[in-house]
Structure formats: C-alpha cells, structure tokens
Amino acid sequence: MHNNPILRISTKILFAPIILFGLYVQFHGDFGPGGGFQAGVIVASAFILYSLVFGIETGKKLFPSNINLILLALGGIIYGGVGIVSMLLGDEFLAYNLLGSSPQSGQHIGILLVELGVGLTVSNVMIALFNAFASYDNIKEK
Amino acid sequence: MISELLINAFLVTIMLSIAIALIKTRTVIFTVILTSAYSLVAALMFITLDAVDVAFTEASVGAGISTILFLAAMAYLPKKEEESISSEFIPALSCIILGGILIWCSYDLPEIGQFTAPIHQHIAPEYIKGSKEDIGIPNIVTSVLASYRGYDTFGETIVVFTAGVAVLALLQKKDPAKKNKSQPKQKIRKNA
Numbered sequence: 001m002h003n004n005p006i007l008r009i010s011t012k013i014l015f016a017p018i019i020l021f022g023l024y025v026q027f028h029g030d031f032g033p034g035g036g037f038q039a040g041v042i043v044a045s046a047f048i049l050y051s052l053v054f055g056i057e058t059g060k061k062l063f064p065s066n067i068n069l070i071l072l073a074l075g076g077i078i079y080g081g082v083g084i085v086s087m088l089l090g091d092e093f094l095a096y097n098l099l100g101s102s103p104q105s106g107q108h109i110g111i112l113l114v115e116l117g118v119g120l121t122v123s124n125v126m127i128a129l130f131n132a133f134a135s136y137d138n139i140k141e142k
Numbered sequence: 143m144i145s146e147l148l149i150n151a152f153l154v155t156i157m158l159s160i161a162i163a164l165i166k167t168r169t170v171i172f173t174v175i176l177t178s179a180y181s182l183v184a185a186l187m188f189i190t191l192d193a194v195d196v197a198f199t200e201a202s203v204g205a206g207i208s209t210i211l212f213l214a215a216m217a218y219l220p221k222k223e224e225e226s227i228s229s230e231f232i233p234a235l236s237c238i239i240l241g242g243i244l245i246w247c248s249y250d251l252p253e254i255g256q257f258t259a260p261i262h263q264h265i266a267p268e269y270i271k272g273s274k275e276d277i278g279i280p281n282i283v284t285s286v287l288a289s290y291r292g293y294d295t296f297g298e299t300i301v302v303f304t305a306g307v308a309v310l311a312l313l314q315k316k317d318p319a320k321k322n323k324s325q326p327k328q329k330i331r332k333n334a
Contacts, residue, residue: 030285031279033281033283037199038195045207048210069310072303073303076299083296104277104278107289111279111284117299118295121303125302125306126211132313133215
C-alpha cells in the first residue's frame, strides 16, 4: 500500500489532526461528549492508519512496542494510583474530594487523571492488538 | 412526533435490511463491512435517543476500530464461509420466539422520556443535582462514569487491559524466534 501517493500524503496530512481531535475528546470530556474510551480509540486509529499505509515495521519505529506495552500498563496504574492516593489522604478508594484544595477542584483533578488512565490503556491495547494481528503472519510462516 | 417516528422507521428499516444482508452473505469481508455499517446506524439510533456519549462510543469503537481489528484478523480466515449443512429451521424458530417475547414484554415498559418512570425516580435526580453542585461538571455522563461509578469504570479499564494482555500472550509466543530471523535481513537492507 505504501506506493500509493494519495494514501501516503493524505495519511501524513491527517495524522496530526486525528491526534489533536483525540486529545480534544480526551480533555474536553467534562464539558461535551467524549472521554477516555473514545479518545483512546481515536488516538489509536491514527497510529493504526500510519502502520496500515507505511507498513508495520515503520509504524513500530514511530511507536516502539516496548513503550506501547509500558503505557498499556501505566493507564491502569494511574487509575488505581488515584484511588490509592485518595485512600492515603484519608478518604475512600476513588473518592476524589481530598485531591484538590476544594472538593470541586479535587473532583476535577480526579476525573481528569482517571480519564487519562482510561485513554492510555484503551489506545495502547488497540495499537498492541493491531500490531499483534499484523505481525502474526511472519511468525506463522517461520 | 411524526418526524421522530419517520426517522426511527427509516433507521429501523436500514438496520433490518443490513441484518438480512448479513444472513445472506457468505463472503467474510462483506460480513465485516456490513457489521460496521450496522454499528453506524446504531450510533444514529442512539443520537435520536439523545445519548450522544453512547453514540460517540458506538461510532468510534463499533464502526471504527473493531472493523479494523476484524479486518486484521480476517487475513487468517478462509475467504468464504462454508455452507452450513445442518438445518436453519430451529435457529430461525428460536430467534422468532425470542424476538416475539421481547416485543411482547416491551409493551410493559414505560414510555421513553416519561418523567415518572422508575428509572428516573430512583437515583438519577441525585446525580443530576450532584453533578452540578458537588462535582461542577456540565457533562453528567462523565461525572457518573468517572466519579459516581468510578469502581465500574476501573473494572472496565482492567477488563480492556486483561483482554489486550491475553491476546498478546496468545499471539506473541514465538516472538524471539522471529527476531533472530528478521535482524540479518535489515542489516542487508542497510548495506545496500
């Protein structure tokens, strides 16, 4: 597929706006529709599009597998970590009131961090799944 | 009211025709594409119900990423589905009976959007009030998802994580063997 100029150029043009839109959905989820799950999928789709057009090995150079796996676990750790921090501050697990100076700002910080954890895990799981399926063929041939 | 009915009838007709086409088709790629189209119509259906967040998820996950993953997995399947030998009478009969029971039960459901329905009386008013006063976030869906029901979302994230790790564990078994083979190849390419 990487010999088609239309695909190559439109992928290069679209890559950054897709990620920007993903970030918008991620961090604007408090005010409009969106959140970690949707944003994670959108960001993952940008990387998958890149891998589809330029080949899986080039995609892995852009986003190495080991970083992918670390971020995959980091999302869950962030989510659980917010819960544990709120416990250490003397509240219940995943109660965000004490995270900020006032209960409302605490809730804002908590929701932002939790959504970030969800987004990280979802996007990296999607990229890892695609990479696993796309490179499986080489493994089987051997 | 009439326009709403027309839109719903239009969407249901499209969904039904996609479902019938899905039964008829025997080519795997058409099945994947039709499933994606079905998800897109379902997303429109959610918009008519004013569930924008769900519609967004359905469009991005159902129609978008799962189609790509299906296509990536499809490469390992035979191109055509085999004709089933067993009779299709009993599955069709059980589907019709189940559908009939569901339609019959749906007459007991309260009307959509009716304020006195039990679901709107139980805990929803507290969430709607609390989202504005305690959390200060305009999008109630986000405050329910991330704060009031934080445990559930934590569970969902862990489920996604576990599913991803399980697939990786299944597919990446022979990875070291592959690395040994592909490394010399790259060296040759660099020299050339």
